Amino acid sequence: MAETTKIDLDLKVKRSVQVYDTSFLNGYDLWVHGFCNKYAWKCPTERLIDQYRDLTSQNHLEVGVGTGFLLDKASLDPAERRIGIMDFSRNCLDYSSRRLKRYDPELYHHDILKPFPENYTSRFDSIGINYVLHCVPGEFSSKGKSFGNLKSLLSPGGVLFGSTLLGAGIKRTAIARALMWGYSKFDIFSNHADSEHALRRSLSQHFTDVRIETVGCCALFEARR
Numbered sequence: 001m002a003e004t005t006k007i008d009l010d011l012k013v014k015r016s017v018q019v020y021d022t023s024f025l026n027g028y029d030l031w032v033h034g035f036c037n038k039y040a041w042k043c044p045t046e047r048l049i050d051q052y053r054d055l056t057s058q059n060h061l062e063v064g065v066g067t068g069f070l071l072d073k074a075s076l077d078p079a080e081r082r083i084g085i086m087d088f089s090r091n092c093l094d095y096s097s098r099r100l101k102r103y104d105p106e107l108y109h110h111d112i113l114k115p116f117p118e119n120y121t122s123r124f125d126s127i128g129i130n131y132v133l134h135c136v137p138g139e140f141s142s143k144g145k146s147f148g149n150l151k152s153l154l155s156p157g158g159v160l161f162g163s164t165l166l167g168a169g170i171k172r173t174a175i176a177r178a179l180m181w182g183y184s185k186f187d188i189f190s191n192h193a194d195s196e197h198a199l200r201r202s203l204s205q206h207f208t209d210v211r212i213e214t215v216g217c218c219a220l221f222e223a224r225r
């Protein structure tokens, strides 16, 4: 990739996470998991929490942790559980590490579009990545390389799971269309070309067993090596 294009992408990634470095984070749970999931995205928050209850292992990395809402609400037993939390926003890492203190989390400040240095950390048996991919600039043909990067941190037989909001190939309510339009205008979302098909193709480049279920605008996925 040409140097200027790389710099452009870095700037876009910085812009897309800027909003999480503000006091918006204090109202995030109520707005996103309280209002938008139900009225705009049409995917019940309970559905996301269930996925975390089902698939979070004893050795788990949470990517794009935000406020830490889902791990918190999944009410997992902290005993002998290793939890890593990763985000490109320092504010999110500070906020969620306080909330998830009972897990004594390992903190990773990293942009998932960047490969991980060799021996970055020991591997995880599950990796959760919820509502992150629709924020990452580009289409799945380019942002899908984050799956390859994360795969390098996943144990053989481990599972990568989460969900993302699709912008193509789904029925959207008027409120969902208006919100996605506004978020895209401010570079918070980048999902206008994201379809279930594109997500499946991208995951299948890195994983052998890929399952996706779309509920409203939300594609819930799990992928195994």
Ligand SMILES: C[S@@+](CC[C@H](N)C(=O)[O-])C[C@H]1O[C@@H](n2cnc3c(N)ncnc32)[C@H](O)[C@@H]1O
Pocket: 013, 016, 017, 020, 032, 063, 064, 065, 066, 067, 068, 069, 070, 086, 087, 088, 089, 092, 110, 111, 112, 113, 129, 130, 131, 132, 135, 136
């Ligand atoms: C919409 S929030 C989702 C928060 C949480 N996972 C949830 O479901 O409530 C997106 C999160 O992903 C992080 N993020 C966005 N792009 C990222 C990137 N390229 N690398 C790492 N984290 C990123 C943001 O800082 C933010 O914490």
